[in-house]
Amino acid sequence: MILSFPNMGSNRIAFKTLFEQLDIKVVLPDPTNREAIKIGVKHSPEFVCFPFKATLGDFVSAIKKGADTLVMAVDCGPCRFGFYGAVQERLLHDMGYKDVNVIPLDQADLLEFKWVKTLQEVSGKRDLFAYSKFVKAVIFFLKKAKLLSDIQTAEGLFRAYERNQGDTTEVYKTVISKLDQANTLKELRSFKNLIKEDFNKIDIDRTRTPLRVAIFGEIHISLEPFVNVDIRRKLGEMGVEIHQNLSLWDWVSHKFHLNFHRKWLEHLSHPYVPMDIGGECQWVLGEYIDRAQTGFDASCHIYPFTCMPEVTARTIITNKLKKIYDLPIIFFSFDDQSGTEGMRTRLEAFYDLMDSRRKHKLGKEKILN
Template identity: 80%
Template sequence: MILSFPCMGSSKIAFKTLFEQLGIKVVLPDPTNREAIKIGVKHSPEFVCFPFKATLGDFVSAIKKGADTLVMAIDCGPCRFGFYHAVQERLIHDMGYKNINIIPLDQADLLEFNWVKTLQELGGKKDLFAYSKFVKAIIFFLKKAKLLNDIQTAEGLFRAYERNKGDTTNIIKGLNKKLDETNKLTELRKFTNVIKKDFNKLDIDKSRSPLRVGLSGEIHISLEPYVNLDIRR
């Protein structure tokens, strides 16, 4: 099994760790780009949501890099997001990729622990929950997800005060790379200090009075820089 999932900003770091800790080979699609969007638009229904088209393009990118199993988050409620995986799988088969499976990961069942069964199936072991690596994978995922949120929070606090445009972006890229390469729990526990240390090196001008802007919206567009024109930066 070679597994992949669509781009959703830096969250890919946490999901990559989750599956790799379960012993699953992961390939990442190329960062969402114009070509991926063109493919998604070409093969999607005309009036479907834009995130559907973007993630479909990401899936094709991952398939071309060797992925044979794709994971797509789903949800309940009025949004069509809950049907993405089923429709996208049919479209991918129609494109000629007949042996590709899309496995839904339902966000609505987190407290019912149905996701445990999904991860068991992905790991190929029905008693996976008994293994320490399963618990370790969940812990690593949650910790990295929290740290990614901390990095994003720090970005919101510091970026508007930077003296040299682009310094905050460079710090974020460096921290994301360090976090992606961190595979020891002891190092993850200390990573909050790494974030503080790196951001405290930033040359800032506290005399500024920048606008305070709140961002809200559809989750994929909120998280993925390419599709929101990197609005946070």
């Protein structure tokens, strides 16, 4: 058996470690690219979510490298994400890949431990001694997920202060490569110090006062740079400090009922959406309110074209919350037609408006003082 799974930015190295620790041979699909998107679009229903098309293209890439078993996370609830695995398996069979199996990884509630059965199925190990391997694999996975979140945070902050454009991107790639190669608990325990050391080598200008922007939205769009046209890097290179809570670690800790920040966001959004309606709708609303209350300059909501929960969140922000909290926000919906230049033009205009707004507010404060 050769196993694979779809891309989700750098987070794929955490999943790679999870399965390799169970002695499963893993092949990674090529990083998501235009060819994968074309394949996904060609063989998917027209109005299905964009992540469905992107991950289907990733699966084909993995199959061409020899994968015969594919793992796809699924969830329960009103979101179409719950149907991805079953529909993608049928489409792959229709495309001629008859011997490929798609195994659903249930992550609706990780405390129900249905995912243990999935790990047993893919590893073929069900004896008592296998549980120590499962525990070790999960610990490695969680540690790498947390470290990936720390790296994401550092990248979003340092890029706004770098003197030489591109330094942060190079350090980010180097640190991610080192994390991929770290395969002992001793290395992982000390890796946070390595992150600090490498990022502190960047030549930064501490006199800058960059705009602070929060990014939130659907998880696959937020974490896969190819499908979001690398929006974090583009904003950072404009001199914007990026804050993004959403990460693999953020999601997994939430599913283990240990993410109290998400519970706070649910509390904030409860008057507008009192239940989980799929996607990140609840938490997007909570993020918008929280960032407005903590003095951010603006926010950016990114999501797949036709994603119903995210469109619902956008509507509530536009029609209700923006009038209450007055936090500037820009919306980007992504599909296979999304291009770089149109987005860059919108981001540049948004940056100018944010900058003018802050200068106007500072001018008012000086007059009052």
